[in-house]
Amino acid sequence: MELKAVLDNLYASRSPRHLANDPLSFCHRYASPADREIAGLLASCLAYGNVKIILRNLATVFGAVGPSPRRFVEEFEPEAGMRLFAGFKHRFNDGRDLCALFLAARTMIEEADTIGDFFLGCHDPEAEDITPSLTEFSSAILAFDYSPVFGTAAIPADSAFPFFFPSPASGSACKRLCMFLRWMVRADDGIDLGLWKEISPAQLVIPVDTHIHRIARNLGLTARRQADWRTAREITAALRRLDPDDPVKYDFSLCHLGISEGCDGTVTPLCEACPVVKCCAGELS
Structure with a gap:
C-alpha cells in the first residue's frame, strides 16, 4: 500500500530537530x-x-x-x-x-x-x-x-x-x-x-490538532470537517489499517509537517520536497 510506505518513511525521518521543537x-x-x-x-x-x-x-x-x-x-x-x-x-x-x-x-x-x-x-x-x-x-x-x-x-x-x-x-x-x-x-x-x-499502543487514539486534522484530510484519512473525538477515532481507524498494533506511531511525524516543516495546507513550493506529496490531495476547501 503506497500510503503505508510513505508514512513508514516519514516515521523513519523523525529527527532531534523535530523533538527540540x-x-x-x-x-x-x-x-x-x-x-x-x-x-x-x-x-x-x-x-x-x-x-x-x-x-x-x-x-x-x-x-x-x-x-x-x-x-x-x-x-x-x-x-x-x-x-x-x-x-x-x-x-x-x-x-x-x-x-x-x-x-x-x-x-x-x-x-x-x-x-x-x-x-x-x-x-x-x-x-x-x-x-x-x-x-x-x-x-x-x-x-x-x-x-x-x-x-x-x-x-x-x-x-x-x-x-x-x-x-x-x-x-x-x-x-x-x-x-x-x-x-x-x-x-x-x-x-x-x-x-x-x-x-x-493499539488502544491509543491520535491527538488531533489543526495540523493533524488538515493533513489527515489531505491524505484521505478522514473527510470530517470538525476536529472532535469522532474525527480522532476515524483517523485512528484509518491508521490502524496500516499498523494495527501501533496506529498513532505516525502522529509525531505528521504533526511536524506543520509545526516544523511549514505545511499550511496550501500548495506552495514546499510541497515539492514534502515526503507525503504523492499521497496528498493538496488544498481542501
Whole structure:
C-alpha cells in the first residue's frame, strides 16, 4: 500500500530537530521515569497555542519546578505554589489553574504512587480503544478536592482548570491527553517514552490538532470537517489499517509537517520536497 510506505518513511525521518521543537522535549531532560511522567503531564497540559509560546512558558514552569518534577509534586503545597506562580499566564490558564494541576498530580501519586497506576485504575483493557478509560480518568481527576487552591471543594466557574482534563463524552478531541498517553504508552523509540507498559499502543487514539486534522484530510484519512473525538477515532481507524498494533506511531511525524516543516495546507513550493506529496490531495476547501 503506497500510503503505508510513505508514512513508514516519514516515521523513519523523525529527527532531534523535530523533538527540540516539541513540548515532549521537556520530558527528555530527565533520566528518571518518575520525573518524566510528571514532566509529561505538565508539558502536555500546556501544549496548546503557538509552539514558541508553549516552549517559552514551559521553560518558565520547569525552571520553577527545579531538577526533579516528581519531588516538586510530592512536596507541593498550594499556598507556596500560589506565590511561586502568581504571575503565570498561558492563554486562558493562570497560576491558580497550574497549582490545581500540581495538586491533581500530587493527589494521583498519593492514591496510586504514579500517574500511570492511577490511570490503570480507570483503564478498560478490553475496550476497542481508550475512550472509556480516558472518560473515567478525566472524571476522577475533576472530582478531587481542590479547596486548598480554590477555597472550595468544587472548581469555580471562572477557572479554566477543567480545560486540562476534557472528556470524550463531551465530544472533545482530547488532543493534549491523547498526546500525553502517546508519550507514556508507545515504546521508547527515541521520541516517545514507553513508561506505561501495561497499556496497549493499539488502544491509543491520535491527538488531533489543526495540523493533524488538515493533513489527515489531505491524505484521505478522514473527510470530517470538525476536529472532535469522532474525527480522532476515524483517523485512528484509518491508521490502524496500516499498523494495527501501533496506529498513532505516525502522529509525531505528521504533526511536524506543520509545526516544523511549514505545511499550511496550501500548495506552495514546499510541497515539492514534502515526503507525503504523492499521497496528498493538496488544498481542501
